[in-house]
Amino acid sequence: MDTLLYLTRRIAQALVVILIVTVVVFGLLHALPGGPARGILGPQATQQQITLFNHDQGLDRPLPVQYLYYLRQLLHGDLGTSYTLNEAVSRLIEQRLPKTLVLTVLSAVLGLLLAIPLGMWQAVRRNKPADYVITTLSFVAYSTPVYFLGLVLVLVFTQVLRWFPSQAPQGDTVAQVFADPVALVLPVVTGAASMVAVFSRYMRASTLENLSEDYVRTARAGGSRPGAILWRHVFRNSLTPVIAMLGYYVPVLFGGALVVEQLFNYPGMGLLFWSAAQSSDYPVLLGCVLVISVATVVGTLLADVVQRIVDPRVKAGRT
């Protein structure tokens, strides 16, 4: 019952946050100089044309009315129409999002597969040279712009060593993307690097915290081997908060995808967003922002809920 109440409250909170996001997005749309009319009709449009357009589109009505209209359209899945690509924004995102998900999920999986053992190893060898070296490296990786890392990888692996192509797979469908796995290597590695830096730090901290818990001392006193304690108890308990962090990490993943897609010319949502920014295609820009924001809210919600369900200590308010 307690959990149900928590869930209801948490979901209501998330809905309020999404509502505020729509207000911000709507506000941005209407803060444009000249408004959407300028964007569609171009800078040469006469005042008369603009007035006519605004009247046709209902843009001369009071803002609250327009906002409600905008909300109603959103609820019908209508994100508007792209100025430059002449297609529904929802359709564009529908086409591009799966490809971005392929990229981000692969990067996240690779990142976690490296970060988790690395963080645990650091925790076990705390304050030894290896720990310092990895901590320093992740410190540097954390401060490295994703595109700089990508540029260096392109320079080294496509120009000097010539191991990988510099373009990501260009296919239209997810299947076509997977048909060219070699071309996926550099984009995925670039996306994974900052994840390794951040998540190995979390894993190190989380493992250290668990290693100092009473149950570890008890197990050790009971004669369990250190390796068994580490893998059977500490590993599982340390992993929960780290996995939950993934939920909070959604916006960073999308931000990384934006840069990686632009760098390797990978036709996902990030590249769609970037080209929309170059051509001031507002409906596409704001549609993408809205989708990513909702994904972030849902990610955060899931992270909170998962942590609460998996780790009873969170419920008790201990962590």
Place this chain on the structure above:
Amino acid sequence: MSVQSASRWGLVAQFPAPLIARFARNKLAVAGITVVVLFFLFCFVGPLLYSTDQIHTDLTQVNLRPSGAHWLGTDAVGHDELGRLMYGGKVSLLVGLAAGVLATVIGTLWGSIAGYAGGWVDAVMMRVVDAGIAIPALFILLVVSAITTPGVPGLIVILGVVSWLVPSRLVRAETLTLKSRDYVLTLRAIGGSHSRAITRHILPNSVSTIVVAATFQVADAILLVAYVSYLGLGVQPPSTDWGGMLSAGLTAAYSGRWWLIVPPGLAIILVVCAFNAIGDGLRDAFDVRGRG
């Protein structure tokens, strides 16, 4: 600020000698300060010693390798790369510092008011923060830059306005613990105003949290502005910053012109690392909870 007024603001009590000693013992943090100072000298004093033309293009001197005449070579329009590193660094450092400070100021005001007010005001204000955090800063920054094509002051304002959220959460948490302290309650009991409680007690006592947050904020702002410039929506030519210098990086990488990529990239990494190291050092010296 005179010593007397400084002590009235609680600043002297906040920066005792042991604190400085503790900070100075942190080698990484001291290295961070050194790097930041060196970069400021490099960008602001450097051009006096190594003078280059960064306004006009020189098409007879394009894409030259590093040599005695051009220590770091030249770029695709004939600018000396070392001189450009100084010229772009000014913008990166100034925008980063100003935006970091602005974000911290906004966040501090928002967080302290929300935490102090409590109740539904707090709930509403913090939902706004949640919403802001849900909209990835890079995306909102690109939308606004695409719409307004900002100059340097515009960039500072936009960066500040999109990145005040984390400091506001930290300051709110601090305010929640401070507002029920005896001295705040006493002030209220003898008729002191809310704004007095916030400006005289809560903010001065949160100084350590705020300073640490500001340091990390500057590091983030330098990175963020580099991203925006890299994506072609930051400061416009002939002005540039380190991120902007990398916006032609892909062409440079394809033609193997490493000297156009590596120096600005390393400059960003070094400065961001330095500010993060200073932040870590300050956090440990103050013994406050910051990020990570």
